[in-house]
Amino acid sequence: MEPAFVENLKVLCDAIASEGELYIPKKVNSHYVFKLYTSSDDEPVLNEIRVCTPVKEFLFPIRELAAVFPNEYETQDVKPFAVFGLKDCDLRSIEILDKVFSEDDFKDPFYISHREKMFIISSDCTEPAKSCFCCLFSGKTWPDKGFDLNVSPVECGFLIEVGSDKGKKILNKNKQLFKKATPQLIQQRDENRKKADEILTSQNAEYRLNNPAQKVVESSDGSQLFDIEAAGCVECQACTRVCPTCHCFYLHDTELKNYYGKMKMWDSCMRMSYAAVAGGENPRKILSDRIKHRLMHKFSYYMQRYGIDMCVGCGRCIDAESGTMDIRKLLKQLNGELTK
Amino acid sequence: MISHKNPYQPIGAELINIIDESPTIKSFVLKPEKPIIFEAGQFVELTVPGCGEAPFTPSSVPSQKDTMEISIMKAGKVTAQLHEIKKGATLGLRGPLGKGYPIDNFCGKEIYIVGGGVGLAPIRSLFLALVERKKDFVSIVCRYGAKTPEDFIYKKTLFGDWQKIDGVQIKLTVDKANGQWKDNVGVVTTILKPDDVKIANAVAVVCGPPIMMKFATLKLLEFGFKPDQIYLSMEKNMSCGIGLCGHCMLGKYYVCKDGPVFTYSQIKDYPKIWD
Known part of the structure; x- marks a missing residue:
């Protein structure tokens, strides 16, 4: 299906918001966050990069019963909802979470109920952040799958691409709002994409690995680099909270009004007592072991189980970092030790 | 498989009896709302409502379907609360979870069981399941250790009926003896001998505190057992029990889903497996 053209995003947002709740990006200082869209809102801003918070929040809330x-x-019953402004890295993070929560032998009905009701409007990245490194992990600045609709900014408006039957239905239902995209606009979109990809590739040239990340981490036994990273880590756990693919949680039993509840809450493998057992044993009481385990999970264990990396290169962990860790640099340094 | 659509939802289980096994271990006899059909070595998540949930391997024989026994050592928050609970309370159960002992693969072999402390709980379930079909096996050779004679659990049967079963041979040891103790004194590895079983046609099952499992495994390897002949019941922080939450990861494995029973060959190359 050829892309459609629309002059402003409000028209598209109003059409989508008539079907259910719609979350759109809103700029706060230098970051974007999601906010609920209302028809009285001004023309929405198209985020040039990913929103600060990870998309997992919509599928796997921080705390749920x-x-x-x-x-x-x-x-x-989860009501249909839509999220606008997701990027290729976000869509790939959903693919990673899907494998864990809805495609493996045990399925999480809470994740699935949110996932089934989610309508995804993604968009192209126009100005990759300095921390973005998706190109190192098969990503790019625009998505080609995993969305219902995708928005690409062009001169005087936006191109809307359909990625699913659900997306097609919305567009067909609101035909009068959209025009046909001209070949010139499509060409302009492709040039914008190429430009953004070039920025991304160029800023990450120094971090490119000449070995697969799996081999790099699996060959890292005895490396001092984890101790060096640990010295610069303040254990804030922000890297795992903002990571769109980290999905550790814990079950917390609590007394509610007149019944007992089991809450499912985000957890972090960077927490010291995360793997401890009641008897006192703890396989990862040392911080450098936890840092290594996180890397092994992302690039080795997940890869062995599902055949893809558990990192999409969104760079949120680098932005959120209170200490000094940069996962790109660490992988590059480990790669250096391997090729010595 | 879990009987619920919601895998986090426990079913109710009435606590119908509590047995004092040792100064720190009690057995809890539970009657679940509906039978939980498990295999020896699989585990359940036991909820103390409002307090917490913890994983335990039942100690009762799987063929006993209406009630389930779980022997629990007072160790952390949930177990401390359990030790205070009175008969008649309603607890929550999820399960069965994980993979148990592949008993069918043990047919025609000698089974060498090495246990220590509260590790005897899962072993009791396995032992009773093996005894039910003991003709399928060449022999069942057991070596158990405890800190002191008082610390043995299932004393009545361990010192009595089990010793009299044909085809079963049991030896016991304690780290520290008292006046009446006539048996071996020393850690469990001191009663493991290379000719206890014919290794070429044997499997070993090891369950107990991590330090005991480590040294027993090393001893078995020294005797000539191959890593894939040694079955270990691993203790990790199994929280969700269905391979999602990540707490129990041991290398690429989720102990709750891929274990808790592993062969040593599956896990030997991962770091800190005994911690």
Whole structure:
């Protein structure tokens, strides 16, 4: 299906918001966050890079009720909702989470109920951040799958590409709002994409690995680099919270009004007692072991299980870092030790 | 498989009896709302409502379907609370979870069971399951250790009926004896001998505290057991029990889903498996 053209985003947002809640990016200082769209909003801003918070928040809330006792608790009806402004890295992070929560032998009904109701409007990245490194992990500045609709900014408006039947349905339902994209506009979109990809590739040239990341981390036994990284880490755990693919959680039993509840809450493998057992043993009580485990999970264990890396190169961990760690640099240094 | 659509939802289980096994270990006899059909070595998540949830391997024989026994050492927050609970309370159970012992693969072999402390709990379930079909195996040779004679659990059967079963041979040891103790004194590895079983046609099952499992495994390797002949029941922080939450990861494995029973060959190359 040929892309459609629309002059402003408000028209598109109004059409989507008529079907359910719509979350759009809003700039706060130098970052973007998601906010609920209302029809009284001004023309939405198209985010040039990914929103600060990871998309997993929509699918796997920070804290949700997973069971009650003594009564049974099943998933609640999730109303259809739409998220606007997701980038290629976000869509690939959803693919990674899908494999864990909805495609493996045990399925998480809470994740699935959110996932099934989510309508995705992605958009091209026009100005990659200095921390973006998706190009090192098969990503690019524009998505070609995983969306319902994709928005590309062009002169005087936006091109809308359809990626699913759900997306096609919305466009067909609101035909009068859209024009046909001209070949010139499509060419302009392709040039914009190429330009953004070039910026990304060029800023990451120094971090490119000459070995697969899996081999790099699997060959890192005994490396002092993890101790060096640990010295610069303040254990804030922000890297795991903002990471769109990290999905550790813990189950917390609590007493609610007149029943007991089991809450499912985000957790972090960087937390010292994360893997500790009641008897006191803890396989990763040393910080450098936890840093290494996180890398092994992302580039080795997940790869062995699902055949892809568990990192999309969004760079959020680098932006959120309170210490000194830069995952690109660490991989590059480990790669250096391997090729010595 | 879990019986619920929601894998985090426990079913109710009435606590119908509590047995004091040792100064720190009690057995809890539970009657779940509906039977939980498990295999020896699989585990359940036991919820103390409002307090927490923890993983335990049942100690009762799998063929006993209406009730389930779980032996629990007072170690952390949930177990401390459990030790205070009175008969008649309703607890929560999720399971069965994970992979148990592949008993069918043990047919025609000698089974060499090495246990220590509360590790005897899962072993009791396996032992009773093996005894039910003991004709399938050449022999069942058990070596158990405890800190002191008082610390043995299942004393009545361990010192009595089990010793009299045909085809079963049991030896016991304690780290520290008291006046009446006539058996071996020393850690469990001191009663492991290379000719206890014919290694070429044997499997070993090891369960106990990590330090005991480590040294027992090393001893078995020294005797000539191959890593894939040694079955270990690994203790990690199994929280969700279904391979999602990440707490129990041991290398690429989720202990809760891919284990808790592993052969040593599966996990030997990962770091800090005994910690």
